[in-house]
Amino acid sequence: MGNIPGFPLLLLLLSASLLITPGVQGGKILVFPVDGSHWVNMNLLIQSLHARGHEVTVVRTATSWYIKENAPHYHSITVTLPEAIILEEQDFFVTFLVKMLAIQREGATLIGFVKFYWEILGTLSKIHEQASRLGVEIFENKTLMQSIRDTQFDVVLLDPGLPVGVVVAHELKLPTIFNVRWITSGEGHFVVAPSPTSYVPMSGHAVSDKMTFVQRVKNLLHYVLNTCIDRFIVSSHYDRLVNRYFGPDVNFYHLLQGADIWLMRVDFVFEFPRPTMPNIVYIGGFQCKPSEPLSSELEEFVQSSGEHGFILMSLGTLVKGLPLDITSEIAAAFAQIPQKVIWRHVGEHPNNLGNNTMLVKWMPQNDLLGHPKIKAFVAHGGTNGVYESMYHGVPIIGIPLLFDQFENILRLEARGAAKMVDVTKLNQQNFLETLQDIIHNPSYRNNMKRLSDLHRDKPMHPLDTAVYWTEFVIRNKGASHLRTDSYKMRWYAYYSVDVICFLLAVLLLVMGVVVASIQFLCFRLCRRRKPKQE
Amino acid sequence: MGNIPGFPLLLLLLSASLLITPGVQGGKILVFPVDGSHWVNMNLLIQSLHARGHEVTVVRTATSWYIKENAPHYHSITVTLPEAIILEEQDFFVTFLVKMLAIQREGATLIGFVKFYWEILGTLSKIHEQASRLGVEIFENKTLMQSIRDTQFDVVLLDPGLPVGVVVAHELKLPTIFNVRWITSGEGHFVVAPSPTSYVPMSGHAVSDKMTFVQRVKNLLHYVLNTCIDRFIVSSHYDRLVNRYFGPDVNFYHLLQGADIWLMRVDFVFEFPRPTMPNIVYIGGFQCKPSEPLSSELEEFVQSSGEHGFILMSLGTLVKGLPLDITSEIAAAFAQIPQKVIWRHVGEHPNNLGNNTMLVKWMPQNDLLGHPKIKAFVAHGGTNGVYESMYHGVPIIGIPLLFDQFENILRLEARGAAKMVDVTKLNQQNFLETLQDIIHNPSYRNNMKRLSDLHRDKPMHPLDTAVYWTEFVIRNKGASHLRTDSYKMRWYAYYSVDVICFLLAVLLLVMGVVVASIQFLCFRLCRRRKPKQE
Structure with a gap:
């Protein structure tokens, strides 16, 4: 499914202005987030840091969707970019999904496929060009830079999906913390830890850590492809930025590799075991928390399922991108089971819905996943949903659509806690069979319960761990003792x-x-x- | 200084008998320790596990020096081995040290040097032959095996310096936990984590993680040498044991690599940053604790130092192996400083001791290191002493004598918290200079203080961490999700x-x-x- 996992959300850009609101007490943290679903994670961490008495300043663009200018738990610096490239994220992804499905289902030509991917890579390049432009805007704005310097920040916290924050941190001589899973165009580990292609599946290649010879060949080719995309399409923009402000002696990639702490949004209950580094801290599932009681309406619906229990379905924000013929097949399958179904659905309703199925525009997903009557979760396989389901021990029927969703579902399938349905081949019959298998074969539930136990069995809650290591960097002005400098060696020496x-x-x-x-x-x-x- | 770091303490062996005392409540832990200084660490962990309500059974030989048959916090299984190979550990090492010093100081011939090392390797082989013999004794004793099976242990905890416990664990189908720094004949990481020779110093090669070309060449040669010693001298004995009881399909090295949790007795305040694995848990300094008040006699002596403070000296258990001419040079240097000196010394007293120097046979090392009046620690560089000194922020004058002591001191020297003196070139003049540098240049103390702060800045005390992960393995019947199986691949595939x-x-x-x-x-x-x- 290509090489743009966790595709960082698109920057919206217009003509320049800015705002900074400095503050008080504790550590001072400068945050470079990525908009969209990534912001949900970052915002949670910021809330915890604020509650611990730290002062957080978030850098946002004037046209951010999710990142508000005013919030009780952070100050903001708003940068308005000079050139207007409005990319409507949701529509963009929906169009992308529909095209992808069409190509896969109708057997479009290889040339069409290559042309389509070429377009995607062009967009990726444009996004990173614009992100690096944010750096130029900050550096060129002397008032803003002085204001940032005067605030005397302790640390830069960033989501390196759009890594312009490392360049600003270098200018400010500040330590950096990454809140990360995806970095530029690959998985974060590949930039910082040894990653033998023989047993570490590459991003974009949905295989487990036990590969056949052919899978290993493909994995190595994926590695080469990812590296090329990263070096030639993504990093080049930041290289130019670094070159412009620091000269040829500073290497953007080294700035990326030199982050003090990597707060990695996975753990090894989900990720396959692989080499790691002392400065990688695993915070997978840091958003997970116990469920709360449902509204009386939902509770009543759920209780009406009796001994059969209920199924939850959500395909994330892209759900309206699924063609009606597919949602109709799903609806028909649901109509044949005795379980109740709560389906988060936006867009045209299928007209063959069963009486047992309730469509909702929004639902308290965590509270429903933690409900004792839940039997299974039909999900697209985004990391947040997968972790919530794992936390509550609910087996998954995965319908991955884009990016890392295939790999995520595969990780649970390899542990016997999920089953994947190919959306391009989905029909009433095979979807019903998968549903019934997950509902009636206790092994899926038991395996997910075991993952849940292992995931919860940690000396510290992952969110507390994230806060601890952020404060560690503030207290100790970095964590250079945990960070190797070996990336600075020439490749032939390394x-x-x-x-x-x-x-x-x-x-x-x-x-x-x-x-x-x-x-x-x-x-x-x-x-x-x-x-x-x- | 060769390839026998942390040289496991020698097994004492006679003709066969045994004893097992089964017990109660909590988890049931079967322990295969290594005698001597290694036992000090293991015993501390066992005490904590016992205090948490677990039942611990220790496998010991009839002639163990340190591992008592009866103790309030563990049961024991005593195995008496059939063939008598009495190796007096202390005398052995003292003789070894004296020979080593003589060779180095008097410029003995290369042939003499090679012959001497050959002897050492022969002894190493003999030790592991005898350790593997312990396995035979256990397997052949049907009553003992039945008794062990009946106890229904949950986990095998072992020091893989003498790794026969992994073979027994395989027979019992039990998960394994290592309390480890040295394994067979190298450092533990090299068996389980990627270890690029370009920036990971090999055991036996006292260099930092930043090497010159020549150092990298030597490092690779050390890697080859260590691997050869491990495969041909050490592992071969266990290979035979495994082959005898499990046939040719089971590989001893895979048993070693398949341990569930590696409790590694270092941390990255001491160790250079390097790749690691998800199942390696760092417990360096787990023996460290706050100091307690001194006896009135010692307190009086220490207070009499006034503003100058005092120096502590201890070269570990091998101190009596230092020739009188060297100890006389040290004594003469001490006599010239205004500080008081407490010197743990066994053997012939130098006759030029100053009035400021007190010789003692034993001392409360941790309490003295934690005393506010201490200025420096003259130490041989054993891991325990190094960690205690680091914990209390006391700079070190290192006189490494054997094995890993050179590497240990080098790790502190690289951080500017210690200075090394070459024992073969030590004289009154250069020792005095080093002493005065450490005492009067505040950077050593400041650097050690910083290491102390970093070392103490952990979410959990390392001893609690060790207990947590031991209990994790008991609760979850292993930790296979943290352990890669990649070691089972053929090298060309890996x-x-x-x-x-x-x-x-x-x-x-x-x-x-x-x-x-x-x-x-x-x-x-x-x-x-x-x-x-x-």
């Missing part, structure tokens, strides 16, 4: 290629000398003997 | 050699086909043209 070549040369030389000496001795012996024989 | 060869072959084939096609086309074109020209 991989010991120079050392191996040197040792091979020495070996060859020694062998050469030995062979030459033997030849010389033989020659001398032969010459001595010959005269005697004559 | 390093993607097969995939790269395949892709190169495909590339060559494609290029071949292209070149052949072009040649063929040219040939056809030429043939068509020629007739026309004719």
Whole structure:
């Protein structure tokens, strides 16, 4: 499904103005978030930091959708960008999804497919160009820069999906903390930890850590592709930014790799075991919390399911992108089961809905997932939903649509806690079979319950862990002792290629000398003997 | 200083008998410790586990020095081995040290040096042969095995310096926890985590993580040497044991790599940053605790130092191995400083002791290191002492003598918190200079204070962390989700050699086909043209 997992949400840009509101007490944290679903996570962390007495300042653009200018728990710096490139995120993704589905279902031509991807890569490039433009706006605005300097921030906290914050942090000589899963165009680990392609599945390649030979070949090709996209399409924009303000001696990639702490939004109940680094802190599921009682209307509906319980369905914000013929197949399958169904649905209603199915525009997902009567969760496989379902021990029927959703569902499928349905081949029959398998085969529920137990079995709640390490960086002015500098080595030194070549040369030389000496001795012996024989 | 860091303490062996005392409540933990200084650490962990209500059973040999048969906090299984190989550990190491010093100081011949090391490797082989023999004794004793099975242990906790416990755990199908820094003949990380020789210093090679080209060459050679010693001298004994009881399909090294949790006795305040794995838990300094008041006699001596404060000196258990001419040089230097000195000393007293120097056979090291009047610690660089000094923020004058002591001191020296003295070149003059530098240059103390702050800045005390993860394994019957199975891959698959060869072959084939096609086309074109020209 391509190489743009967790596709950072698009920046909206107009002509320039700004606002900064400095404040009080505790640490001072400058935040560079990514808009959209990423902001949900970041905002949660900011709320906790604010509650601990820290002063948080968020950098936003004038046209941010989710990131409000005024909020009780943070100040904001609003940057208005000079060129208008309005990209309506939701519509963009919906169009993207519809095109993807069409290509996959109708067997479009290879050329069409390549052309379509080329378009996507162009958009990706444009997004990062605009994000790097945010850096220019900040650096060029002397009043803003002075105001930021005067505030004397302790740390820069950023979502490196759009990593312009590391460049600003370098200018301010401040330590950096990443709230991260996806970085530029790949998974965060690949930038900072050894990632052998033989057992670490690449982003965009939905396989487990146990691969066949063919999967390993594909995995290596994915690695090469991801690296090329990252270096040539994404990083180049930030390289130019860094080059403009710091000269050729500073390397953007090194700034990225030099972050003090990586708050990684996964844990190893979800992620496959893989090498890691001392400065990676796992905070997967930091948004999870116990459920609260439902509204009386919802509770009544749920209770009416009796012993059969209920099913929850939500395909995230893109749900209105599903064609009616697919939602009709799903509705028909739902109509045949004795369970009640709560379906978060936006867009045209299928006309074959069963009496057991309630469509809602919004629902208290966490409270429903924590309800004792829930039997299964039909989900697209976004990280937040997956973690909430895991936290509450609810097995998943996965209908992944885009980006990392395939990999996310696969991680649960590999643990026997989910089953994936291919949306391009979905019909009433196979969807019903999958539903009934998940509902009636207790192994899915038991496996998800085990994941839930393991996920909850931590010395500290992941959100507290995130706050702890943020404060650690503030207290200790960084965490350089946890961070390797090895990324600064030349690749041939890092991989010991120079050392191996040197040792091979020495070996060859020694062998050469030995062979030459033997030849010389033989020659001398032969010459001595010959005269005697004559 | 060779490849036998943390040289596991020698097993004492006679003819067979055993004893097992089963018990109550909580988890049931079967422990395979290593005797000597390693036992001090393990015993501390066992005490905490016992205090949490777990039942601990320790496997010991009939002639253990430190591991008592009866203790209030554990039961024991005493195995008496059939063949008598009494190796007096202390004397052995003292003799070893004296020989080493003589070789280094008097410039002995290379052949003498090689011969001496050969002897050492022979002894290492013998120790592991005897340790693997412990496995045979346990497996052959049907009553003991039945008794162990009947106890229904939850987990095997072992110090993999002598790793026979993993073989027993495999037979019992139990999860394993390592209390580890050294494993068979190397550092634990090298067995379980990627360890690029370009920035991860090998055991036996006292360099930092920033190496010159020559150091990187040496580091790679150390890696090769360590691997050879491990595979051919150490593991071969356990391979035979595993082969005898489980057949050729079970690989001893895989048992070692398959441990559920590695409680690693370092942290990254001490260790250089390096790749790690999700199942490695860092418990460095888990023995550290606040100091308690001194005896009135010691307090009086310490207070008499006035504003100058006092120096502590201890070279561990091997102190009596230092020749009198060296201890006399040290004593002479001490006599020239205004500070008081407390020197833990066994053996012949130097006759030039100053009035400020008190020799003691034993001292409350932790309480003295935590005393406000302490100025510096003269130490050999064993891990326990180094961590205690770091915990209390006391700078170190390191006189490393054997094994990992060089690397340990180097780790503090690289952080500007210690200074190393070469014992083979030590004289009154250079020792005094080093002393005065450490006492009067505040940077050493400040740097050590910073390390102390960083070391203490953890969400949980390392001992509690160790207990938590032990209980985690008991609760969850292992921690397989944190453990990679990649070690079971063939080396060429792990390093993607097969995939790269395949892709190169495909590339060559494609290029071949292209070149052949072009040649063929040219040939056809030429043939068509020629007739026309004719």
